[in-house]
Amino acid sequence: MxxxxxxxxxxxxxxxxxxxxxxxxxxxxxxxxxxxxxLIDPMGIILMAGALFLLILQYWLLPALxxxxxxxxxxxxxxxxxxxxxxxxxxxxxxAVKQMLFFTIGLxxxxxxxxxxxxGWLHEGRRWLYFSAGLLxxxxxxxxxxxxxxxxxxxxxxSFTLQPSEFAKVALVFVLACYLREKRRFWGYTPLFAxxxxxxxxxxxxxxxxxxxxxxxxxxxxxxVATSNWGYLGAGLGALAVGGVISYKLFDHVxxxxxxxxxxxxxxxxxxxxxxxxLMALVSGGVFGSGLGLGSPKYIPAYRTDYIFxxxxxxxxxxxxxxxxxxxxxxxxxxxxxxxxxxNAFHAxxxxxxxxxxxxxxxxxxxxxxxxIPLTGVTLPxxxxxxxxxxxxxxxxxxxxxxxxxxxxxDAETLDEAYDEEEWDEEDGDDNYQEDDV
Amino acid sequence: xxxxxxxxxxIAAVFITLFVVLVVSLVYNTAIYGGRWVNSPYNPRLxxxxxxxxxxxxxxxxxxxxxxxxxxxNRIYNGRKAVRKAYCHVVGDAYGFCPTxxxxxxxxxxxxYNADILSQIRQxxxxxxxxGNDLTLTIDVELQxxxxxxxxxxxxxxxxxxxxxxxxxxLASTPGFDPSAIEGAESIADFSSEDAVLINRATQGRYVxxxxxxxxxxxxxLERAGISTTWExxxxxxxxxxxGVVTCSGVHGKVNLVEAFAQSCNTAFAALGLEVGGANMAAxxxxxxxxxxxxxxxxxxYSSRYEMNAYSDDYDLAWSAIGQSTDTVTPLxxxxxxxxxxxxxxxxxxxxVVRSDTVTGFLRxxxxxxRYMSTATAQxxxxxMLETVASGTGKKAAVAGYEVAGKTGTAEVGGxxxxxxxxxxxxxxSDHPLAIAVVVENGGGGGSVAAPIASAVFAEAIQSGY
Numbered sequence: 001m002x003x004x005x006x007x008x009x010x011x012x013x014x015x016x017x018x019x020x021x022x023x024x025x026x027x028x029x030x031x032x033x034x035x036x037x038x039l040i041d042p043m044g045i046i047l048m049a050g051a052l053f054l055l056i057l058q059y060w061l062l063p064a065l066x067x068x069x070x071x072x073x074x075x076x077x078x079x080x081x082x083x084x085x086x087x088x089x090x091x092x093x094x095x096a097v098k099q100m101l102f103f104t105i106g107l108x109x110x111x112x113x114x115x116x117x118x119x120g121w122l123h124e125g126r127r128w129l130y131f132s133a134g135l136l137x138x139x140x141x142x143x144x145x146x147x148x149x150x151x152x153x154x155x156x157x158x159s160f161t162l163q164p165s166e167f168a169k170v171a172l173v174f175v176l177a178c179y180l181r182e183k184r185r186f187w188g189y190t191p192l193f194a195x196x197x198x199x200x201x202x203x204x205x206x207x208x209x210x211x212x213x214x215x216x217x218x219x220x221x222x223x224x225v226a227t228s229n230w231g232y233l234g235a236g237l238g239a240l241a242v243g244g245v246i247s248y249k250l251f252d253h254v255x256x257x258x259x260x261x262x263x264x265x266x267x268x269x270x271x272x273x274x275x276x277x278x279l280m281a282l283v284s285g286g287v288f289g290s291g292l293g294l295g296s297p298k299y300i301p302a303y304r305t306d307y308i309f310x311x312x313x314x315x316x317x318x319x320x321x322x323x324x325x326x327x328x329x330x331x332x333x334x335x336x337x338x339x340x341x342x343x344n345a346f347h348a349x350x351x352x353x354x355x356x357x358x359x360x361x362x363x364x365x366x367x368x369x370x371x372x373i374p375l376t377g378v379t380l381p382x383x384x385x386x387x388x389x390x391x392x393x394x395x396x397x398x399x400x401x402x403x404x405x406x407x408x409x410x411d412a413e414t415l416d417e418a419y420d421e422e423e424w425d426e427e428d429g430d431d432n433y434q435e436d437d438v
Numbered sequence: 439x440x441x442x443x444x445x446x447x448x449i450a451a452v453f454i455t456l457f458v459v460l461v462v463s464l465v466y467n468t469a470i471y472g473g474r475w476v477n478s479p480y481n482p483r484l485x486x487x488x489x490x491x492x493x494x495x496x497x498x499x500x501x502x503x504x505x506x507x508x509x510x511x512n513r514i515y516n517g518r519k520a521v522r523k524a525y526c527h528v529v530g531d532a533y534g535f536c537p538t539x540x541x542x543x544x545x546x547x548x549x550x551y552n553a554d555i556l557s558q559i560r561q562x563x564x565x566x567x568x569x570g571n572d573l574t575l576t577i578d579v580e581l582q583x584x585x586x587x588x589x590x591x592x593x594x595x596x597x598x599x600x601x602x603x604x605x606x607x608x609l610a611s612t613p614g615f616d617p618s619a620i621e622g623a624e625s626i627a628d629f630s631s632e633d634a635v636l637i638n639r640a641t642q643g644r645y646v647x648x649x650x651x652x653x654x655x656x657x658x659x660l661e662r663a664g665i666s667t668t669w670e671x672x673x674x675x676x677x678x679x680x681x682g683v684v685t686c687s688g689v690h691g692k693v694n695l696v697e698a699f700a701q702s703c704n705t706a707f708a709a710l711g712l713e714v715g716g717a718n719m720a721a722x723x724x725x726x727x728x729x730x731x732x733x734x735x736x737x738x739x740y741s742s743r744y745e746m747n748a749y750s751d752d753y754d755l756a757w758s759a760i761g762q763s764t765d766t767v768t769p770l771x772x773x774x775x776x777x778x779x780x781x782x783x784x785x786x787x788x789x790x791v792v793r794s795d796t797v798t799g800f801l802r803x804x805x806x807x808x809r810y811m812s813t814a815t816a817q818x819x820x821x822x823m824l825e826t827v828a829s830g831t832g833k834k835a836a837v838a839g840y841e842v843a844g845k846t847g848t849a850e851v852g853g854x855x856x857x858x859x860x861x862x863x864x865x866x867x868s869d870h871p872l873a874i875a876v877v878v879e880n881g882g883g884g885g886s887v888a889a890p891i892a893s894a895v896f897a898e899a900i901q902s903g904y
Binding site: 221224225226228265268276277279280282283284296299318321322325328329332333335336339340344345348349352355356359360363366367370371372 | 449453454463475480483
């Protein structure tokens with residue numbers, strides 16, 4: 001595989017360059033047009049400085065703290081964030097400042113997770129912790145939740161709002177990994193089935209269909225990976241189809257969503273408005289985009305969250321949109337590689353769970369925006385605006401990096417032992433995957 | 439653990455496939471539908487652009503101005519009201535009330551929204567008044583006006599095309615509206631009356647075809663059921679099918695396929711349809727462009743529908759073979775069908791815009807022509823259509839000095855309403871490659887009402903040198 005020198009700063013330089021140009025262009029835009037008091041918007045310069053500072057800090061500090069963490073993953077999440085933060089600043093400076101703050105907190109959370117993971121505290125035996133954390137987070141929204149845009153998935157704490165289902169994703173990844181790490185008989189998975197079932201039902205009751213789909217599909221794919229059982233996958237997908245048909249028959253909003261997907265143009269004035277506006281934005285910039293700041297993204301409802309992909313595609317061009325999809329593909333590659341290198345099934349499933357979660361989420365929202373699949377509102381990881389989403393995604397990144405760190409440490413130890421014993425053994429000696437009777 | 443590792447690659451491969459599908463779908467949809475999305479009347483960017491940019495002029499093929507903008511920025515249409523009303527659906531209006539018109543469908547050209555980045559920068563730097571591109575249409579405004587006047591106060595549509603190039607010479611729809619008067623209108627409701635004046639009947643009107651559909655039935659019989667022109671049928675004025683009755687306009691006695699076509703014998707074609715079968719009928723109709731979502735570059739054309747299949751019951755199938763039942767067609771598509779017969783089976787993509795040599799011109803040159811039937815079938819159908827005008831129901835479509843071919847239709851619309859009058863046909867002269875479709879809503883008999891209109895339009899077009 002293509003490799004960059006461990007210490008190479010080139011990719012980080014490119015990200016920095018993108019941020020410098022992006023913020024520079026945007027911060028003089030209004031001034032140059034005579035729309036603002038100052039020629040240069042000070043907020044833009046502050047944000048630029050902040051973004052560069054975070055980049056440099058990560059570049060020096062993270063490898064110093066955690067020697068073996070995967071630098072590709074670092075580059076990828078930083079690139080995605082850079083695109084996101086420049087776009088958020090173009091849309092609204094105040095929002096961009098908040099997003100920058102969320103990312104900073106997210107980085108801290110990520111580092112803390114890697115640290116705790118390294119200490120061994122977050123091990124596979126703590127299943128009741130992961131279980132109760134997940135259910136608690138989802139239950140809290142059910143009990144204390146406020147209704148936003150038809151979905152009861154937010155809770156308010158003082159002036160802050162949180163979306164607990166975002167954090168439940170982190171718990172889900174742990175629950176899946178610790179339950180699926182060893183093969184069991186069908187009934188052995190009962191607690192896991194119960195957990196996923198309750199979670200999905202709670203999410204559906206909160207009308208957070210995007211998260212419900214995300215939870216269920218992540219569970220199904222990981223179940224297949226752990227058991228190699230096509231029956232589970234087939235039955236699971238069958239159940240999804242049946243559930244889909246039933247909810248289509250039962251719920252008006254589901255029917256509307258499908259109808260809107262099939263032909264948004266026939267109901268431009270009500271249900272189809274968002275999709276139609278999104279499609280028009282998507283293509284309005286052509287292949288190379290209308291140029292940063294020259295599009296008209298604010299006609300699309302949810303332009304800074306769910307529809308950020310259409311906004312990016314309008315201003316940066318469809319080609320850039322394709323490349324953005326490419327970044328998620330690279331993340332999948334990298335996540336899968338880390339999972340494969342993992343020392344044990346628990347680590348492998350953790351890394352894969354994170355990968356699947358992020359890949360699914362970006363597929364669901366981009367697919368919805370380009371009208372490939374019915375629209376389901378989830379955020380575009382690391383690019384969309386949103387505190388809970390940013391924080392939980394960074395926590396997921398933390399898990400992925402923690403596994404890569406463990407992989408590296410284990411490799412180093414094997415290397416040391418090999419030196420000690422003066423024998424070079426190519427044996428694939430990490431098969432400590434426990435098999436119960438199957 | 440080995441198993442898990444193998445499955446991890448499998449999952450990665452699944453996701454990479456999904457993302458590839460995502461990219462392909464994004465690129466494909468953008469390439470195919472992108473232009474329509476941008477030019478949608480719902481696109482607020484065009485409205486924004488309209489406030490900043492002077493839209494280009496719209497001209498007819500001879501350079502006559504159909505729409506322009508004056509110094510105050512008002513959109514000015516042709517000086518004569520009759521002309522304005524005649525071309526209103528083709529040109530459209532500045533407000534997008536008639537969204538299929540060129541003002542909306544070609545808005546990105548008129549507003550220069552697709553101007554290249556360098557000229558955009560120059561315009562900003564030099565603070566030039568920004569002006570969009572002109573648009574030259576293929577229609578001849580005189581022919582267009584004549585066509586509309588032929589329909590007069592009746593509702594209906596006429597599509598006249600050059601079947602060798604696909605150029606639309608006239609595309610009339612009545613009743614029309616006055617695009618100049620739309621400015622004073624309070625809302626779209628003032629215009630969208632019961633008469634549906636904003637609808638372009640030639641491209642959006644889905645009509646029962648009646649006997650003109652026999653062209654398709656004949657194609658199916660010749661091409662898919664091994665039936666030749668010597669096929670014979672004895673018409674007794676009605677035929678019993680599946681407990682129901684299909685009636686004919688008269689008692690034609692013993693007729694062969696050509697006579698049955700020329701005399702428009704319903705019983706013969708009902709029997710023919712049954713003999714051909716639902717699957718063959720559907721296959722022939724779909725090859726001839728039925729049930730297709732037309733994605734033409736220059737205009738929106740609604741699809742014609744043929745809904746029979748191998749499992750349809752005989753009664754429906756028999757009626758569908760003579761263009762009743764659930765069959766519906768759009769007039770421009772019928773003109774394309776007549777043109778395909780004349781053109782040896784090839785239907786040209788209809789064109790409404792005269793191509794200009796822009797940098798991106800190469801993209802516009804790829805037109806999607808389609809074969810609607812084989813050349814041999816087309817020749818046989820030509821004979822049948824010539825016979826129809828020479829001695830059959832279409833005599834009134836004749837033009838002195840020229841050979842005209844065609845098919846009439848008198849489409850029953852149920853209740854006590856008069857039937858729709860139809861004529862589709864072409865001029866059998868390679869110097870005048872003209873094909874037409876005429877429909878007059880509740881106009882009466884196709885041969886007596888629609889055929890003379892076709893004759894008049896053909897005569898005028900030939901006179902003008904098309």
